[in-house]
Amino acid sequence: MYPDEWAALTAMLVDGAERVTRRGGLRDLDQTLRALVDMAVQNVPGADFGGFTMREDGRLTTRAPSDAAIVELDRLQAELGEGPCATALSVGGVTVVQVDDFVEEHGRWPRFAPAATRAGVQSLVSFAMAPRDAAPGAMNLYSRRRAAFGEVDRALGAAFASQVAVAVYGARMVEHMQRALGSRDVIGQAKGILMERFGLGAEEAFELLVRSSQDSNLKLYDVAQWLTGGGPHGAGIDPRSPASS
Numbered sequence: 001m002y003p004d005e006w007a008a009l010t011a012m013l014v015d016g017a018e019r020v021t022r023r024g025g026l027r028d029l030d031q032t033l034r035a036l037v038d039m040a041v042q043n044v045p046g047a048d049f050g051g052f053t054m055r056e057d058g059r060l061t062t063r064a065p066s067d068a069a070i071v072e073l074d075r076l077q078a079e080l081g082e083g084p085c086a087t088a089l090s091v092g093g094v095t096v097v098q099v100d101d102f103v104e105e106h107g108r109w110p111r112f113a114p115a116a117t118r119a120g121v122q123s124l125v126s127f128a129m130a131p132r133d134a135a136p137g138a139m140n141l142y143s144r145r146r147a148a149f150g151e152v153d154r155a156l157g158a159a160f161a162s163q164v165a166v167a168v169y170g171a172r173m174v175e176h177m178q179r180a181l182g183s184r185d186v187i188g189q190a191k192g193i194l195m196e197r198f199g200l201g202a203e204e205a206f207e208l209l210v211r212s213s214q215d216s217n218l219k220l221y222d223v224a225q226w227l228t229g230g231g232p233h234g235a236g237i238d239p240r241s242p243a244s245s
Contacts (some may be wrong), residue, residue, distance in 0.1 A: 032167045033064035040141060040160040041066050046123070046148030047141040047157075052164055053126075054137040055089040063168075069119050070142065076115050083112040088128040089136045096154065097126040100147040125149040127161035130169070139164045190224035 033052055041047045051065035053074055060078035065071050077083035088097045099105055100123050105113040116124075123143045130136045139161040143149065149157070187209065194205035209227075213220045 029167060030064060033164060034066075036160060036164050036167065037064045037066055037139070040139070040157060044141055044149075044153050044156045044160070046125075046143050046145070046150070046153040048144050048148075050139065050141045052137060052139050052168070053085045053089065054168075060085060060089070067142075069121070070140070073112075073116060073119060073121065073142075076112055080111045082109045083116075084109075084124055084126050085138055085140055088126045088138045095128050096158075097124075097128070098149060098154070099124045100149075120144050122146045123148045125154060125157055127158055129161055129165045137165070137168055186221060186228060187224045190227040193227055 037050045037052065041050045049065070049067035049070055051067075051070040051074070052063040054061050054063065060074055062071050062074040065074075073083070074085060077086045084097045084099055088095075102113045102116040102122060102124075121142050122145055124140060126138045126140045128136065128138045139157070141149070141153075141157055187206075190209060191202060191205040194200055194208055195202065198205075198208075200208065209220060209223055213223045216223065218226075
């Protein structure tokens with residue numbers, strides 16, 4: 001494939017992946033991920049199946065697998081604590097992990113590599129990706145053939161991986177923003193209650209919430225929830241706090 005043909009194909013596939021992401025939006029993340037993974041498997045020449053792996057709370061989880069064998073292989077990596085996905089998602093891990101032949105990887109992953117070979121997986125390429133402060137994730141492409149992934153495969157796989165990152169981390173950003181907005185609303189309601197009940201200004205009411213949070217060893221949001229009638233009990237509000245004196 002000539003460089004201009006390669007660039008045109010990559011641009012076409014990225015455009016298609018972007019349309020999938022926009023169409024699926026952030027409302028149905030699993031469906032969007034599955035569509036992107038399916039596109040990658042169909043268009044990356046070396047890929048026979050694929051999936052997305054995340055490390056959350058110290059555990060590996062699989063999303064949008066195109067084959068049941070991937071679920072089992074990822075389960076093994078999580079159980080054994082070794083394998084290419086575990087390497088890609090480790091602290092300080094590399095961006096791309098490529099395996100040309102699992103038969104030759106018994107020294108690096110002595111328990112996982114033989115299991116991959118028994119499952120019929122000969123080679124793999126894994127693209128690690130995560131913005132700062134986000135749970136690490138990786139898009140993984142598997143092949144039944146030895147040394148299946150060349151330069152073109154890596155370039156196309158990376159293009160799809162970027163769209164998977166948009167879908168995953170964009171959805172999480174929206175979720176966090178919605179949670180933050182909800183917290184702001186609850187805290188605003190709590191401030192209003194204190195202002196009306198004790199005749200405080202907005203700043204004094206907020207300081208009283210903060211002081212109550214510190215005194216009760218509860219998060220500010222939990223104190224506000226309690227005050228508005230929707231949270232844990234025990235976070236008493238004392239109007240004689242220094243905030244109002």
